[in-house]
């Protein structure tokens with residue numbers, strides 16, 4: 001496909017996404033209906049679509065138009081990236097149709113990037129500027145600029161199987177080049193060949209897992225020692241429990257309010273060579289107490305919006321409120337499962353303090369038998385996703401219910 005044909009495809013896909021279809025589904029549907037497109041074409045189209053979704057607000061402003069459409073977003077994106085929309089939108093071959101008189105007129109009177117208001121140039125909904133600035137301080141501009149671009153891909157080397165040097169060599173032999181990430185001891189950042197990971201032997205045999213470096217660093221901060229009984233209370237696909245199990249010998253339990261979310265866990269655990277017991281909600285109290293209970297709670301995901309940019313535009317204050325209530329409820333349920341002297345860990349992939357420090361402060365007020373032991377905040381400027389960890393210790397003298 002020509003570069004122009006890829007842009008025409010991105011325009012069509014973006015129109016479907018703007019009409020409400022999830023981006024992944026639109027990309028898959030397009031690929032099924034256009035089998036002539038090779039893997040490089042599909043990757044390039046995907047990049048266009050995700051770039052436009054991450055930079056949706058600034059791209060629309062730079063197009064000079066007032067209503068989002070696939071064409072408007074790609075026109076604005078091309079402009080910011082130094083391309084000439086008038087040349088690309090030529091109607092020649094498989095290029096998108098030429099600019100209409102109205103589009104050309106809007107483009108000629110559109111503002112330049114340097115004149116865009118801050119929230120637009122940083123591609124943020126207005127209501128999120130204040131809380132994110134409050135959290136990030138002087139890093140606000142740079143961190144939000146980083147969020148406008150593609151996230152790096154990280155692998156976690158399974159410490160139970162290998163070390164970073166040997167894993168990097170095995171990956172290189174399969175065409176995947178990596179470098180050590182300073183963020184976490186077992187993290188490799190993928191430089192080239194990310195598309196080959198899931199079919200590589202290194203991945204299929206459990207030598208490496210896909211996992212963001214900030215998540216890995218947070219797991220490294222957990223007070224894990226061999227022989228512990230550990231519950232991952234919001235286990236989902238099991239990313240955290242597998243990372244914990246790679247660090248220490250222990251008895252590993254996984255729970256999720258929606259057990260279907262744990263469907264892949266047995267396969268992943270087998271690949272990694274660890275045993276994880278899934279337990280239904282009614283068995284959790286029977287298995288308690290635990291030495292460590294991890295709550296990797298549902299959140300806005302504001303630290304991962306580079307990967308899921310649609311979520312940035314659909315989040316509403318009411319949903320944030322609802323999530324903070326769920327987070328409080330989970331902490332309150334999980335604390336009862338911790339043995340006296342044991343630990344309760346709380347994680348989010350959010351940059352918003354309402355979901356992070358504020359929740360822990362509220363919890364500590366209501367539960368004086370716990371004290372804060374460790375707190376870590378990661379922003380995209382650290383290299384990985386935005387992430388938060390708080391580790392709380394239950395008073396030794398507290399009684400177990």
Ligand SMILES: C[S@@+](CC[C@H](N)C(=O)[O-])C[C@H]1O[C@@H](n2cnc3c(N)ncnc32)[C@H](O)[C@@H]1O
Nearest residue numbers: 234235236237238239240257258261296297298
């Ligand atoms: C952020 S995801 C967990 C991701 C997972 N730990 C990982 O590393 O792959 C949050 C999970 O919490 C689960 N969840 C939501 N409400 C819950 C509750 N009240 N109790 C336990 N789990 C809950 C969701 O089903 C979801 O799978």
